[in-house]
Amino acid sequence: MTTVDEQHGADASAMRRALELAELGPARGVNPRVGCVVLSPAGEILAEGWHRGAGTAHAEVDALSKLAPGAARGATAVVTLEPCNHTGRTGPCAVALVEAGVARVVYAVADPGDHSSGGADRLRAAGVEVVPGVLADEVEAMLDDWLFAARRHRPRVIVKWAASLDGRAAAADGTSQWITGAGARADVHRRRSAADAIAVGTGTVLADDPSLTARDDRGHLLEAQPVPVVFGHRAVPADAAVRRHPNPPIFPTGDDLAADLEELQRRGIRSLFVEGGPTLASALLAADLVDELLVYVAPALLGGPRLAVGDLGIPTIADARRFRFAAVERLGDDVLLVAHPTTHPGGN
Structure with a gap:
């Protein structure tokens, strides 16, 4: 059985990889750089994704799109930013994760958006385990300007x-x-x-x-x-x-x-x-x-x-x-x- 320390270590390791993926996205524009790693119940990487800019799939959806239907059931999604909870050019990532059968979501920083926040609560309401704050300082530093602008408008x-x-x-x-x-x-x-x-x-x-x-x-x-x-x-x-x-x-x-x-x-x-x-x-x-x-x-x-x-x-x-x-x-x-x-x- 995986111990708490081992679980924390696996979450942090996957988050560092998600950070690397996030940095592949565009550093400028309306949307943040976000990376996602989907882990099997055994901790193996099933899929990876990142956001490539406005109008493209968000990181979570990008990662899930690389899996066969049902392959994410019981998995853990590790995301640099709280999954969004709104419909814009794309649908809510929180809903996509629930529909894919993801059992656990780990994220670093809460989404400060007036319309996009609330994904964590939606996931919890659907019975998904949510773990916030993993490597928050590192992700805050990477998203510094975007977070400042989103929080201060x-x-x-x-x-x-x-x-x-x-x-x-x-x-x-x-x-x-x-x-x-x-x-x-x-x-x-x-x-x-x-x-x-x-x-x-x-x-x-x-x-x-x-x-x-x-x-x-x-x-x-x-x-x-x-x-x-x-x-x-x-x-x-x-x-x-x-x-x-x-x-x-x-x-x-x-x-x-x-x-x-x-x-x-x-x-x-x-x-x-x-x-x-x-x-x-x-x-x-x-x-x-x-x-x-x-x-x-x-x-x-x-x-x-x-x-x-x-x-x-x-x-x-x-x-x-x-x-x-x-x-x-x-x-x-x-x-x-x-x-x-x-x-x-x-x-x-």
Whole structure:
């Protein structure tokens, strides 16, 4: 007979394999990466599956589809995310597992979706044994951005700026290229590529005509490109560089930043990398919608009025927005400060 420790070990081993399968799926988009391993009552792998993107079979159904009818009866399904409980482009995975005769379901992380959660309860109601939380930390880390966006109903907002030692983002005449050196700029492009979207305001587009692409040190496009997002009402010229971006740009008005972010999340954007001048960054900070600051500091003094951040509506030191340093990195002559809010931002 299998002991409790042996069962836990078998569950964890199968979950690690399910994690490997999940990572085969697309890292961007509306849907999470999910992997599934179906085990026989004796603990042997019967089938494996993973989710390949919106409109395709979910991981559980993908795995079950590889088995003959009745072959999953009495089996254990090990899934990285709680089986869904709703009908979208595909049916509820919880129902598919019950109908296949699966006796036991092991999952790592609960589904945070308003419409898709509840699969575990449906399975239990059908008499299926449910074991949650196996390797939860590892799966949370893999699904970090997707879980954040699903739970908060908005992307993770990362605000970046480069500044001199005295906090200036540009000289008095408006010139800002380049405050920081090549190492800092390369780090910015790497982080751009890792984000789902990159945002600026129309003022930045009209003043600087940025391409909003992620490039290597030779100026070549990196494989992963963020979706360009331009906030504001002013018209963007037809020949603007952003309109030649590999991904079609999105143009929210910026009148209601929380609503704009919710719409971006509905479009599958999980992380938003905010660049440009101080106007957009200041508005997001004032609205408590910033989850991470990336501040590249150059050992230079500029003086003058061109501050990296504008008015945040803070009248006194007691009301200062407090952050904690998560990392400090040396990049050539420059320093990168990574900071997170001491209390989690509000705003959905």
